[in-house]
Amino acid sequence: MSEAKKPRTTPILCTHSGTFHADDALAAALLRALPQYAQGELRRSRDPKDWDEATVVFDVCGEYAPDKLRFDHHQRGFDEVFGHGFVTKLSSAGMIYKHFGQEILSTILNEPSSSPTVQTLFLKMYSDFVEAFDGIDNGIAQYVSSEPARYRSRTDISSRVAALNPRWNEPSNEQILLERFEVASKLCDTEFRERLDYLAKAWLPAREIVQRAVExxxxxxxxxxxxxxxxxxxxxxxxxxxxxxxxxxxxxxxxxxxxxxxxxxxxxxxxxxxxxxxxxxxxxxxxxxxxxxxxxxxxxxxxxxxxxxxxxxxxxxxxxxxxxxxxxxxxxxxxxx
Incomplete structure (x- = not known):
């Protein structure tokens, strides 16, 4: 078989080109936490030809079709939520977590997906970490109030990811953006794992102590x-x-x-x-x-x-x-x- 006709074995993970955001940076990090995508090639493109070649497409393509591994939330009429009582509309981060989250936690924690630890932390990690990515990317206010904010915060992860994009007066091209996106994705990966580590090693043991005392x-x-x-x-x-x-x-x-x-x-x-x-x-x-x-x-x-x-x-x-x-x-x- 010629080299050109050999089936491709390296998965392709594709998101949009241009300015990146926290939700697509986290989505990429979450996918790469899985063995089947850990060595995947990352592409950033708005060209449908690249989407067609990709194994997983997220935050672009105008389609939400988990069976086809297509995860976009920008199309008209999209209103998918995480479920389990959560009502925040999903971004690409929430989509990937909803469909792969239990497998991701199982991989990182080395626990079966069906274990009580994974099942409990699956919901807790969405509540504590991922839901904010969904809310911010979809423009959903954290506080319901007609009053203006009394102060600004520029240290949340969404702000820090945004700051990694080239400034308006800096040189920028797709190669620079790809390099900056990789830094942003690594930032999201580190914070996701740190939060999961805390929940698994501190929050969950405390829950066990409280449950015994309550019972x-x-x-x-x-x-x-x-x-x-x-x-x-x-x-x-x-x-x-x-x-x-x-x-x-x-x-x-x-x-x-x-x-x-x-x-x-x-x-x-x-x-x-x-x-x-x-x-x-x-x-x-x-x-x-x-x-x-x-x-x-x-x-x-x-x-x-x-x-x-x-x-x-x-x-x-x-x-x-x-x-x-x-x-x-x-x-x-x-x-x-």
Whole structure:
């Protein structure tokens, strides 16, 4: 067989030429995370002939056809979303992640695609990382408000990718743009992997700690289910609210207070913290009693009748006691008042 007639074995990944953006830079990085595309040739072209030759086409071609490996979102009438409760319209980054994300995470984490780790992080990575690429590229405002922004931020990844394009008064051609695009794609790849590494090694272990404490709260804390005790501190706010939904906890059994040690020392002081209405909210479901707020030490112990009290914050969202038992008494008494 002549050289010209030999079938091509190197896959071609094609996106648009000209100015690049964060979504196509991330899409390229995600594809290259897969073994079958890791050594693929990257082309940047608006020529349909190049699209026809390509294995995967993304962010160009005017077609969304996953079975043909065509992933564009610019065509009229396109309104595809990630699903799973997310409503942000997809960009090329979200498209590639939606169709290849589980396989990508499986490859990077060396876990089966069907594993609970991959299934949980598949949604979490979209929420924490990829969805912003979709929203920004599609011009979807992060905040719904008629007021102008109070400040500017130019350090988000979309801004940093945009800044890698040649400036208006710099020389530019397709070779320069290709080289700059490769830098942008590597930037996106690094940040994607760093976020995934954090979620796999820190966020997910914290979730396991919170889940165990929530599931055992009636036996280990209070029969009402409204107090949760952590024997070790872990970031718990976001996990608690997610697990309440996942575990379908009835509203009258939702946790109101969380107890945890201030440190790992055997004689550590303990905190009692009111659970917020949402993970980002400053409003508590049931703040510590108003009469306790701003009172400290012996005065607080006298007021509550509980030994070892240290403080209750003036806003009532957190308090402290010298012992776990004392913190537990503070939580139980707050339930009763």
């Amino acid at each position: 055992k709260r009636k036996e280990e804390a209070h029969p009402s289910g409204k107090v949760v005790i952590f024997s070790e501190f872990a970031p718990w706010k976001e996990h608690l609210h997610i697990l309440e939904q996942d575990l379908k906890i009835p509203e009258d059994e939702l946790p109101l207070y969380v107890l945890y040690p201030e440190s790992e020392a055997p004689d550590s002081k303990w905190r009692v913290q009111a659970v917020a209405v949402t993970p980002e909210s400053f409003e508590s479901r049931n703040a510590l009693p108003e009469a306790w707020r701003g009172v400290r030490d012996d005065a607080l112990s006298t007021l509550t009748g509980i030994p070892g009290c240290i403080f209750v914050h003036a806003a009532g969202f957190i308090g402290g006691n010298a012992t776990k038992e004392g913190a537990m008494q503070m939580a139980i008494k707050a339930l009763e008042l």
